[in-house]
Amino acid sequence: MTCVLLLGLSSMLGGTARAFPATSGDDTQAAAVVSKMTLAEKVSQLQSGAPAIPRLGVPAYDWWSEGLHGIARDGYATVFPQAIGLAASWDADLLTQVGTTISTEARAKFNAAGTGHDHVRYQGLTIWSPNINIFRDPRWGRGQETYGEDPFLTGRLAVGFIRGIQGDDPAHPRAIATPKHFVVHSGPESGRHGFDVDVSPYDLEATYLPAFRAAIAEGHAGSVMCAYNALHGTPVCANDPLLTKLLRDDWGFKGYVVSDCDAVDDMTQFHYYKPDNAQSSAAAIAAGTDLDCGSAYGDLLAAVQKHYVAESVLDTALVRLFSARYRLGEWGDKGVDPYASIGTDQIDSAEHRELALRAALESMVLLKNSQGTLPFKHDLHLAVIGPNADTVETLEANYHGTARAPVTPLQGIRQRFGAQHVSYAQGSSIAEGVPVPIPETALRNGKDAHAGLSGEYFDNLDLTGTPRLTRVDRRIDFDWDHVAPAGELNANRYAVRWTGELVPPGVGDYTLAVHIDRCFDCAGHDPVRLYVDGQRVIDDNGDDKSMQATLHFADMRPHAIRLELVHSGQDQGIRLQWLAPAQAQLAEAEDAARRADAIVAFVGLSPDVEGEELKIDVPGFNGGDRTDIGLPATQQALLERLAASHKPLVVVLMSGSAVALNWAKTHADAILVAWYPGEEGGDAVVRVLTGDYNPGGRLPVTFYRSTRDLPPFVSYAMEGRIYRYFKGAPLYAFGYGLSYSHFAYAKPDVSEPQWKSGDALKVSATVRNDGAYAGDEVVQVYLDAPEVSSAPRHALVGFRRVHLEAGESRRVDFELSARQLSSVDADGHRAVEPGHYRLFIGGSQPEDGKGVTAAFAVIGRETLPR
Known part of the structure; x- marks a missing residue:
C-alpha cells in the first residue's frame, strides 16, 4: 500500500506529522484536509451531524438521509410501495429503477441547497437504505422495511437497489447506499438496544450474512450500518472480526461504517460493554465503526487523551469519510458535475409517478380468486369498506417522504366506477384501542352539508385576519412534513382552523383524538386545540399530555366541531381521529353493503401498530411488534358481518407483514395483498380489481396460520422458521401468487448432468401463457441438496x-454459480458437496407442483470463501 506523508496544523496533542493510506485522488484530498484538523475538529467530524470548519x-454536513422507498423526511418525494411490497414484485430490475429515482431526487434536493453549502439532516447524499435484515418472524414490526425472509431474494433485490442508488460511476456516485443493519438484527423492538444474539455458525453463514455479502461484493455499497445488538457478547459496532476481518478483508469492502443511531451509547447504557462512552467509542472506532449516528463519539476527545485509542485510528476513519464526501462532489470542485442538471422539477415528476404506479402494480399478490370473482365488471355498484380504505398513512408506511397527491383506494375506485356507484363505510378501527382518522361520512361542512370540514388557512400563528386560503377538507389526515398545506403558505409558519359538524353514526361513547407526527430531536412542537359544541376538549401545547377526549353522544344529531393547529414547531402533519362504537360502525358497513x-x-394493519419502537400496548401489539399474527378482532368482526350479506366479498390486505387470514381464506371470494402501496396505491388496486392489470406478484414471506406455529420471537435460531426450515403447513407459502391467466412449463434442460468444480451450471425451461390474459409470471428456481441434517427443505x-x-x-435461462449450489455445514463452512441434486423450476415452491424438475450430480467437493 502506498502512503502519502502530509504535514498539517498542530492538533491538541502536539501536531505530529502522520502517514495516511491513499488509494485514490479522493483519498489524497481527504488525507490532506484531515491532516489540517485539530483533534477537537476531528472528533466533531466523526459524528453524523458534522459541523462546518470554516477555516478549512x-x-x-449531516450524514443522515433516508431513502427506503423514496427520499424520506424532507418534503415532497415520490413515495414507492414499502420495501416489503417492492420485494413482492420479485423484480430486481424494478428495484434498480426505484433506486435510481430515489438518488435522482436526493440529488435534486442536494443541488437545491447548493454544492459547497451546509446540508442539514435529510438533505445529503448518504442514504441509510436498504434494510436487508432477514424477516425471520412476522411479529417483527420493522419487517416491513425488508425484502422478506429469503437470503437469496433479499440479496438480489439489494444489489439492484444499491446499483440504482449509486449509479454506474464509482468515482462519482449519484448517492451512497447504506445496507443495514449489519448483522443479525430483526427484533424484538423492546429489547433491541441491549439484545445479545447467540446465533449458530450455521445460521449466521446460511441465513444472516448472504444478503450483506452480495450487497458488498456485487453491489459495491459505499457504506454499511452496524446494528444495535451484540453478537456472542460483543456489540456489533465494536466487533472487529465482523467489521474488519469479514467485511473489509474477506469481502473487500472499501467504504465507511456508520453506527445505528445511538448504538455506541447503547454499548455503555444497555450492553454494559464498557463503563463510559469514552471507552465504548474507542472500542467502536478501533473495530471499524467510522461514523457515529449520535453524540457518543464526542467522548473520543477524552479517549485519545486517556490513551484508550490512538489519534491515527481517528485519522483512518476520517479519511474514509472525507473520501466519500469528495467522491460525491460535495464541494463542487472536481470539474464538470455529472449531476448538476438535476433540478427540483424531477422530484415526483410524471415519469417518477408512473414508476411508482408500476411498482405498486407489480407488488400486488393475488392469494385467492374463487369462481372468477375478479376481475370485476365495470358496471357494478361497489361497497368500499374498511379502516384502510381511505387513509394516507397506509399508503406511505414508515420512513417515507411526503406524497404530493396520494390516491387512496376509495379515491381510486370512485374515479374508476363513479362516486354514484360507490358506497363507503369505515366499518371498524384497526384494532382495539387504536384510533383511526374520522371518515368523511361523519364530518359535515355546516355551510353546504357536504362531507368534510371547512378549513381556514392563515399565514400567521394567531388565526387572525383574512385567511390566505379557504377550502373544504373531506377528512383531516395530512402529511405536511417539510411542506406547506398549500402554495400560498410558508411551510414553517402557518395556522389552520377547521369548522363544521361531527355526525355520530350511533349512540355511545366516542374517543376523539388528535394525532400529530411529532418531529424528534428538534426544538418546538405544534399546539393543537379541539372544541366540540363550543367546549374545549383537547388543549395541547406540544407535550402530548392531553391528545384524547371521550364523549358520550346520546343521539345521532350533529355536533359543532372546531379544530385549530398552530404550526410553530417542526412537526409533520395532523390527523383528526376517533374510536367509535363498534356496533354503530358495523351497522354503517351493513348499510353500505346492502x-x-x-x-x-380494505383491512390489515397500519404504521400506527407495526413499526419502530412504537408506544403502543393493546391486544395483539406491543412496542411496534405483534404478539398475535391474526387479523385484529375488530376487523375480523367486520368481515364476518359483511359476509352475512351474501354479496361477493373481496378482501384487500394492506399491511407490512403477513397476517393470518384463516377465516378469509375459507369464506372470502377473493384475497388481494396490496401491502403499503405508496402514493399511487389506490390507482394500482383498482386496476387489478378491474383487470386492467393482471397481478403477478409473489409472497416474499410465509403466511403462517397462527402465532402458535412460530418458535419464540427472541430466538434467532432458524429451525422451524421461514419456508426453508418450517415443516408445517403454511396458510400461504413463500413464493405463492395467482394470476388471471395460467402458465405451463416444459421439461427443463441442464447443461451438465455432472457438475464440475469451477463451472457454472446452466439450466433453462420454457414457460407458456395458456390463459386469455397477458400477464407476468415469476419463474422460480429451487435447489434440493443432498440430504443432510442442516440443509434447508x-x-x-x-x-x-x-x-x-x-x-x-x-x-x-439461468446460470447458477458455485455459491448458488453450495450448502453450509454446522461449523459455518460453505462448500459445494458431492451427491445428487434436484432443481425445480416453476411459478411457486415445489409442493404446488406448478413446474418441472431436473436432476444433476456433483462429483468431488469445492470449498468456498465466506
Missing part, C-alpha cells in the same frame, strides 16, 4: 419475472 472550507353488488373490504437459487402475452411462450 469544510461545510456542515346497496352494493359486491364488497371490497428448499433453497431459492434463481428467479425472473417475465411478461407473456396470451398464448406466448418463452425460454428462460
Whole structure:
C-alpha cells in the first residue's frame, strides 16, 4: 500500500506529522484536509451531524438521509410501495429503477441547497437504505422495511437497489447506499438496544450474512450500518472480526461504517460493554465503526487523551469519510458535475409517478380468486369498506417522504366506477384501542352539508385576519412534513382552523383524538386545540399530555366541531381521529353493503401498530411488534358481518407483514395483498380489481396460520422458521401468487448432468401463457441438496419475472454459480458437496407442483470463501 506523508496544523496533542493510506485522488484530498484538523475538529467530524470548519472550507454536513422507498423526511418525494411490497414484485430490475429515482431526487434536493453549502439532516447524499435484515418472524414490526425472509431474494433485490442508488460511476456516485443493519438484527423492538444474539455458525453463514455479502461484493455499497445488538457478547459496532476481518478483508469492502443511531451509547447504557462512552467509542472506532449516528463519539476527545485509542485510528476513519464526501462532489470542485442538471422539477415528476404506479402494480399478490370473482365488471355498484380504505398513512408506511397527491383506494375506485356507484363505510378501527382518522361520512361542512370540514388557512400563528386560503377538507389526515398545506403558505409558519359538524353514526361513547407526527430531536412542537359544541376538549401545547377526549353522544344529531393547529414547531402533519362504537360502525358497513353488488373490504394493519419502537400496548401489539399474527378482532368482526350479506366479498390486505387470514381464506371470494402501496396505491388496486392489470406478484414471506406455529420471537435460531426450515403447513407459502391467466412449463434442460468444480451450471425451461390474459409470471428456481441434517427443505437459487402475452411462450435461462449450489455445514463452512441434486423450476415452491424438475450430480467437493 502506498502512503502519502502530509504535514498539517498542530492538533491538541502536539501536531505530529502522520502517514495516511491513499488509494485514490479522493483519498489524497481527504488525507490532506484531515491532516489540517485539530483533534477537537476531528472528533466533531466523526459524528453524523458534522459541523462546518470554516477555516478549512469544510461545510456542515449531516450524514443522515433516508431513502427506503423514496427520499424520506424532507418534503415532497415520490413515495414507492414499502420495501416489503417492492420485494413482492420479485423484480430486481424494478428495484434498480426505484433506486435510481430515489438518488435522482436526493440529488435534486442536494443541488437545491447548493454544492459547497451546509446540508442539514435529510438533505445529503448518504442514504441509510436498504434494510436487508432477514424477516425471520412476522411479529417483527420493522419487517416491513425488508425484502422478506429469503437470503437469496433479499440479496438480489439489494444489489439492484444499491446499483440504482449509486449509479454506474464509482468515482462519482449519484448517492451512497447504506445496507443495514449489519448483522443479525430483526427484533424484538423492546429489547433491541441491549439484545445479545447467540446465533449458530450455521445460521449466521446460511441465513444472516448472504444478503450483506452480495450487497458488498456485487453491489459495491459505499457504506454499511452496524446494528444495535451484540453478537456472542460483543456489540456489533465494536466487533472487529465482523467489521474488519469479514467485511473489509474477506469481502473487500472499501467504504465507511456508520453506527445505528445511538448504538455506541447503547454499548455503555444497555450492553454494559464498557463503563463510559469514552471507552465504548474507542472500542467502536478501533473495530471499524467510522461514523457515529449520535453524540457518543464526542467522548473520543477524552479517549485519545486517556490513551484508550490512538489519534491515527481517528485519522483512518476520517479519511474514509472525507473520501466519500469528495467522491460525491460535495464541494463542487472536481470539474464538470455529472449531476448538476438535476433540478427540483424531477422530484415526483410524471415519469417518477408512473414508476411508482408500476411498482405498486407489480407488488400486488393475488392469494385467492374463487369462481372468477375478479376481475370485476365495470358496471357494478361497489361497497368500499374498511379502516384502510381511505387513509394516507397506509399508503406511505414508515420512513417515507411526503406524497404530493396520494390516491387512496376509495379515491381510486370512485374515479374508476363513479362516486354514484360507490358506497363507503369505515366499518371498524384497526384494532382495539387504536384510533383511526374520522371518515368523511361523519364530518359535515355546516355551510353546504357536504362531507368534510371547512378549513381556514392563515399565514400567521394567531388565526387572525383574512385567511390566505379557504377550502373544504373531506377528512383531516395530512402529511405536511417539510411542506406547506398549500402554495400560498410558508411551510414553517402557518395556522389552520377547521369548522363544521361531527355526525355520530350511533349512540355511545366516542374517543376523539388528535394525532400529530411529532418531529424528534428538534426544538418546538405544534399546539393543537379541539372544541366540540363550543367546549374545549383537547388543549395541547406540544407535550402530548392531553391528545384524547371521550364523549358520550346520546343521539345521532350533529355536533359543532372546531379544530385549530398552530404550526410553530417542526412537526409533520395532523390527523383528526376517533374510536367509535363498534356496533354503530358495523351497522354503517351493513348499510353500505346492502346497496352494493359486491364488497371490497380494505383491512390489515397500519404504521400506527407495526413499526419502530412504537408506544403502543393493546391486544395483539406491543412496542411496534405483534404478539398475535391474526387479523385484529375488530376487523375480523367486520368481515364476518359483511359476509352475512351474501354479496361477493373481496378482501384487500394492506399491511407490512403477513397476517393470518384463516377465516378469509375459507369464506372470502377473493384475497388481494396490496401491502403499503405508496402514493399511487389506490390507482394500482383498482386496476387489478378491474383487470386492467393482471397481478403477478409473489409472497416474499410465509403466511403462517397462527402465532402458535412460530418458535419464540427472541430466538434467532432458524429451525422451524421461514419456508426453508418450517415443516408445517403454511396458510400461504413463500413464493405463492395467482394470476388471471395460467402458465405451463416444459421439461427443463441442464447443461451438465455432472457438475464440475469451477463451472457454472446452466439450466433453462420454457414457460407458456395458456390463459386469455397477458400477464407476468415469476419463474422460480429451487435447489434440493443432498440430504443432510442442516440443509434447508428448499433453497431459492434463481428467479425472473417475465411478461407473456396470451398464448406466448418463452425460454428462460439461468446460470447458477458455485455459491448458488453450495450448502453450509454446522461449523459455518460453505462448500459445494458431492451427491445428487434436484432443481425445480416453476411459478411457486415445489409442493404446488406448478413446474418441472431436473436432476444433476456433483462429483468431488469445492470449498468456498465466506
